[in-house]
Every structure is written in C-alpha cells, then in structure tokens.
Amino acid sequence: MVAGARDEPARVPRRALPGGAVTFVFTDIEGSTRLVKALRDRYAQVLAGHRRLVRAAIAAHDGHEVDTQGDTFFAAFASARQAVLCALAVQRSLAGADWPGGAQVRVRIGVHTGQATPAGGGYTGLAVHRAARICAAAAGGQVLVSQPTRDLIEDEEEGPGLGFALIDGGEHRLKDLDRPVRLFQLAAAGLEPTPPRAGQLAAGGSAAGGVHGFPAVLTSFIGRAGPGREVAGLLERGRLVRVTGPGGSGKTRLAAEVARRVAGRFADGAWLVELAPVADPGQVAAVVAAALGVRDQPGVPIAGTLARVLARQQLLLVLDNCEHVLGAAAELCAGLLAACDDLRVLATSREPLAVDGEARYRLAPLALPDLEDLAHAATAEAVALFADRARAADAGFVLDGQTGPAVAALVARLDGMPLAIELAAARVEVLGVAGLLDRLEDRFALLAGGNRAPPPRHRSLAATVDWSYQLLAEGERTCMKGSRSPFGRATCRTWPATAC
Numbered sequence: 001m002v003a004g005a006r007d008e009p010a011r012v013p014r015r016a017l018p019g020g021a022v023t024f025v026f027t028d029i030e031g032s033t034r035l036v037k038a039l040r041d042r043y044a045q046v047l048a049g050h051r052r053l054v055r056a057a058i059a060a061h062d063g064h065e066v067d068t069q070g071d072t073f074f075a076a077f078a079s080a081r082q083a084v085l086c087a088l089a090v091q092r093s094l095a096g097a098d099w100p101g102g103a104q105v106r107v108r109i110g111v112h113t114g115q116a117t118p119a120g121g122g123y124t125g126l127a128v129h130r131a132a133r134i135c136a137a138a139a140g141g142q143v144l145v146s147q148p149t150r151d152l153i154e155d156e157e158e159g160p161g162l163g164f165a166l167i168d169g170g171e172h173r174l175k176d177l178d179r180p181v182r183l184f185q186l187a188a189a190g191l192e193p194t195p196p197r198a199g200q201l202a203a204g205g206s207a208a209g210g211v212h213g214f215p216a217v218l219t220s221f222i223g224r225a226g227p228g229r230e231v232a233g234l235l236e237r238g239r240l241v242r243v244t245g246p247g248g249s250g251k252t253r254l255a256a257e258v259a260r261r262v263a264g265r266f267a268d269g270a271w272l273v274e275l276a277p278v279a280d281p282g283q284v285a286a287v288v289a290a291a292l293g294v295r296d297q298p299g300v301p302i303a304g305t306l307a308r309v310l311a312r313q314q315l316l317l318v319l320d321n322c323e324h325v326l327g328a329a330a331e332l333c334a335g336l337l338a339a340c341d342d343l344r345v346l347a348t349s350r351e352p353l354a355v356d357g358e359a360r361y362r363l364a365p366l367a368l369p370d371l372e373d374l375a376h377a378a379t380a381e382a383v384a385l386f387a388d389r390a391r392a393a394d395a396g397f398v399l400d401g402q403t404g405p406a407v408a409a410l411v412a413r414l415d416g417m418p419l420a421i422e423l424a425a426a427r428v429e430v431l432g433v434a435g436l437l438d439r440l441e442d443r444f445a446l447l448a449g450g451n452r453a454p455p456p457r458h459r460s461l462a463a464t465v466d467w468s469y470q471l472l473a474e475g476e477r478t479c480m481k482g483s484r485s486p487f488g489r490a491t492c493r494t495w496p497a498t499a500c
C-alpha cells in the first residue's frame, strides 16, 4: 500500500534552478475528478502516495520540483536524458504501486526542452507553456516527448544505453500553440504500450475538441431546422442515434451538420468516418481506428485497442453509410458503447443496426411548396435548394414569376429529394427549368448529366438506385424487377430506399 497522507515527505530542499536549455516535465493524474468521486476520503491518501513517488523520482534524477498544485507536478532538469528517465521512473513506480480501494492511478506526462532563465523561484515563458500543453495531450500512463528533447538525448553520446525508445508520432497541433509540434512517445520495458488518444498521433490532428474527418463544406446547407434540433436532442438523451431515410434524402449532410453543431459538447470532439467506400465488413474496425489515428497494437484485435483508447475519451463518432456493412458496424458500435461510457455514436444507415438503445430518426424529404398557393413557394426548402444550386450552375438563373411555378412543379415531381434536386439543378443551364420539367418523364436519363463531382453512387439517380439494388437480397431483387417506380413512391414494399 502506498504511504498515507501523514507519511507524505516534505518537498526536497531547493537548490538553484538550472538555466539555459532546461527540460521541463509536467505530470497530471488522468481522471482525477472521477477518482475523487470514487474514493472520497481515500483520495487524499492516493494523492499523497502519488506525490511521494513522483518526488522520489524527481530527486533520484537530479531534478528540481518547481511547482506542485493538486495532482499536477512541474519539474525542471538540466539534463534532457534525466528528465525522460524520471518520467519513465514515475510511470513504472505508479504502475507497480498498490493503491487504496483498488484504484487505478494513471498519470499523463509531457517533456519539453527550451531556453529558460529562472526568476522568482520558477520559470515563465513559451517553453513552460509548451511542456504543459504536451502533458495535456498525453493519455494516462503515457509519456510524450517533444522533438527538442529527443534531439538533445540523441546528441548525448556518452553514458550507458538509454534503456528506452522514443517513437515518432508525427506532428500535431496543440491548443493555443501556433505551430505544430512533433511528438515522440516513450516506449520501454515496464511501460504499458498505451495507445495514443484518438487522433493524437495523426498528422495535424488535435487532441482538443473540434471536428475531424469532415469533408470541406462547399455548398450551403438549406433548411432542416426541425430535424437538426430533433437529432441533436436524441443525441443528448441517448448514446446511439441512427438517421435513416431513402438514398439521397440528405442523411449524411444532416448528420454532419448536427455533429458540427454539437462537437463542442465533447471534450475530444466529433469524428466522421465514411463507411461507404469500405467493401469488406472485416475492415470496418480498422477503418474507424485509422480515421481516429489509433494505431494497431501487435497481438491485440484492433476493435479492442479502439475500445481502450475511446474509453478514456469523450467523443462523438459519426459512422456514415453503414447499410452495406451492417453487421460489422453494429458489432463495433455495440462493443464500443459498452466499453466507453462517454462515447456517443451518430450513424447514418438506411437499415437498422439493431443495437440496444438505438434511437431512430427518419428523415423526411425537404419541405415542398404548396402547388395551389405559390405565394410562399420560394421559402419551401426544396425550392430554396433548387434555386441555390441552379444559381451555382448558371449565374443567370433567377427564381421569379416565370421560373418559380416550374421550379415548384419540378421539385414536387422529384419528391423533395435533395440528391435529385441537385442533379436536376446542375442541368438547368443546358435545359432551362421548363425543359427540365418536360423531360422528367425519363427521370433517370435526365439526371445523369451535369458537372457535379459527388461520390460515385450519387453521380446519377440510376447510380443511387443501383447502390440500393446491390443492398437487396435476391428475393427482393426479383421483386424490384417487377416494380415500375424504383425511385420515390416505391411500389415494392421491400425497396430499401424506404426501408428503415
């Protein structure tokens, strides 16, 4: 058992703090609020034991304790190597300690070297700030080391073998720092091979909130105020929300908009993973892990590594287009949600995942104009979308008394489906609105032109239907062959565009 509060030794007496190239070490207990809640009175004992171990390591490596606040240590070292060895000793001794109440005390550590001059019994300046930020980016049990520290250690040629390795994790942006920082993860015997926090080691990734993996927004988002509110509400109340609806009805776009809006509520942000290009269900977990910057650990199934990383995060995972890898996506969701308390999943899928607690939001088509009273037609979502995209395709397009009625009729014929409306609008320059309306008899051929650059399954309505068709079982395909209306008002009850 670690020492109790009363056994806590006094601080090591102060020696003169080093100047010049100083290596700073910050340590911080991960999830200390959770520990306080779980241990109550015994937390003081844990804190004192932790302080004793950290102080012993600092002293043994010729370090200087600059400041200690709560569960955070700030130490300075004249030698970069000693600083890293101290961090290693801290992790090893914490891992070997027997904590009261079976508590798990995991400490994140950041190490950084910079030019510094001691003043007033401490240090100020950018190097200290950087070291603190690097510590904040680390996971519990992990030591992250900056490039200047790593370079100094490599330059120190004399002395015994290092006994540790520094694994290059690439560059990333840390909060409040203007330039990206190259970080190295400490690896050594006795040190748990802690998987990095999601995205932490992904190039350019940020460990602090925000949205990740979302496509750049090139077109305006129209309407959907009600659905946006409802999906956000479902995400607040439940941990798995599925947006469903026919192909091209706007599931992905809505999910991305909602995720962008609520990302700030998640300390580790919102991450979007596109599953549409994943052909092999066996690759779903690996694709999600790769998108989150979680690296494979030898001998551990990737889903397990992912669960361990996400268990320490507060994150929104957006799984886009699950329908063709339904079983694998469902299994991954169920496993992750069971293992990770602060994880929420927003999925888009035409089919149910059938995971416990799954809340469904069925997305209706865009609001249509009232064809009997066109006074307010321009504000109907479907008309607004057509007008926006038509203006992009043809700078001369105007929605007025002449084009308005035809646009209203056109979007009604397209059942208010955003994909169909966009495809039609893309051809307005060539055909004009009246021409588009005339040619609607052959909807598939009409909507196959234009110069949009969407994913392959959205290049035309025929391609969208083909994607849906591929998702059907054999019997359902036979049924489809007898259907005359594969888009919109389906005549086949099992048509997946209406299944949910």
Ligand SMILES: Nc1ncnc2c1ncn2[C@@H]1O[C@H](COP(=O)(O)OP(=O)(O)OP(=O)(O)O)[C@@H](O)[C@H]1O
Pocket (backbone or CB within 6 Å): 219, 220, 221, 222, 223, 224, 245, 246, 247, 248, 249, 250, 251, 252, 253, 254, 321, 348, 350, 385, 418, 419, 422, 454, 457, 464
């Ligand atoms: N409310 C909206 N405002 C603007 N554009 C929209 C809106 N809803 C959908 N779109 C556009 O319509 C097209 C189809 O939408 P989306 O890709 O979200 O459909 P989907 O339901 O996810 O389709 P699939 O089932 O094939 O994945 C996209 O180009 C999208 O940007």
Ligand SMILES: [Mg+2]
Pocket (backbone or CB within 6 Å): 251, 252, 253, 320, 321, 348
């Ligand atoms: Mg989609």
